[in-house]
Amino acid sequence: MRILFLDHTAALGGAELYLLDLAPAFAPPGEVVLFEEGLFTAKLRAASIPVAVIAAPRALHRVARESGLAASLGAAPSLVGLAWRVAQKARAFDVIYANSQKALVVGSLAALLARRPLVWNLHDLLTTEHFSQLNIRIAVTLANRFVRLVIANSEATKEAFLRAGGRRPVVVVHNGIDVSRFTTVDPERLRALRRELRLGEGPVVGLFSRLAPWKGQHVLLEAMALLPGVEAVLVGEALFQEEQRYAQQLRERAAQPDLRGRVHFLGFREDVPVLMQVVDVVVHTSVAPEPFGRVIVEGMLARRPVIATKAGGALEIVRPGKTGLLVPPGDAQALARAIQYLLMHPNEAYQLAQAAYEDACMRFSLEAMQAAVGQAVSSCL
Secondary structure, eight states, X not given: OOXXXXXSOOSOOHHHHHHHHHGGGTTTTSEEEESSOSHXXXXXXXXXXXXXXXXXXXXXXXXXXXXXXXXXXXXXXXHHHHHHHHHHHHTTSSEEEEOSHHHHHHXXXXXXXXXXXXXXXXXXXXXXXXXXXXXXXHHHHXXXXXOSEEEESSHHHHHHHHHTTOOSOXXXXXXXXXXXXXXXXXXXXHHHHHHHTTOOSSOEEEEESOOOGGGTHHHHHHHHXXXXXXXXXXXXXXXXXXXXXXXXXXXXXXXXXXXXXTEEEEESOSOHXXXXXXXXXXXXXXXXXXXXXHHHHHHHHXXXXXXEESSTTHHHHOOBTTTBEEXXXXXXXXXXXXXXXXXXXHHHHHHHHHHHHHHHHHHXXXXXXXXXXXXXXXXXX
């Protein structure tokens, strides 16, 4: 089975990390096509995954999640040429696999031209909290017209698609994580890393996500103001232009007297599995429902107690009181209380972390994800 994977960006977001884990099971003989060069391209090549870049026009990259009619229409003429080039390549493959919404737009036309089935891996909640109404309508219309099968990363994502008017068959395949990346780190190495990061001897909370308003880093900062003596590391950076202002606001808030010196911005890091073992608690703070919540599973695999927001895909990952804690989205006081509880009850925190590790290994393995995707795609041929 030869799969042509499409993704619009070379920035490393959650969908791209997913594809980096998925593609080795199918490529070669499959191949990944990106619409720009960047870090993701380099990562794929380093993993010996065949990758080609078919550069997209600027108009396509300028269309954002919240874009309206003008931006979408402005990108339309340039899509034809891009889709034609993708279609030419797709004729050598059995199926086109769109891994993002922009890839869906291009892939729909390419699938029509190449006469190949199209599979869409839906990583997003199609709600107005995440997208403009126009972009939701475009995605659902294209899916209903051109897509043979939708693979959703959670039940929450599936339900949002159906509520938005989706009528294509949907299979839910949860993200799988490579457990081997989360082997236990030697305590001395962890102590050395704490010194390198200039962390004190007190407790440390970790938040691992790109810096974006809906990811809720500001909620953690307000919770930190209620937790004197606790430090926080924020791992991730703003990927898109509209997120740069938010990142600056976070840094300005962290510089205020009540937080000064306690919040550490680490930017993008390659050593997330190790960094997660440096912290005492991993938090997930999204203020809008998360489609899945990859970082939650990673925290579980790192054997750290996890606190997540009670919405979206997180509800399918965390078993409250058994494998983690859930708090209402946007509630800094509830988050602070949950952090304080885990820090004051280390035995219970340890038990939660151990149970979470075992649960994550069983339900979110890389092998299970790859097998489920392979079975789903085969059903389209």
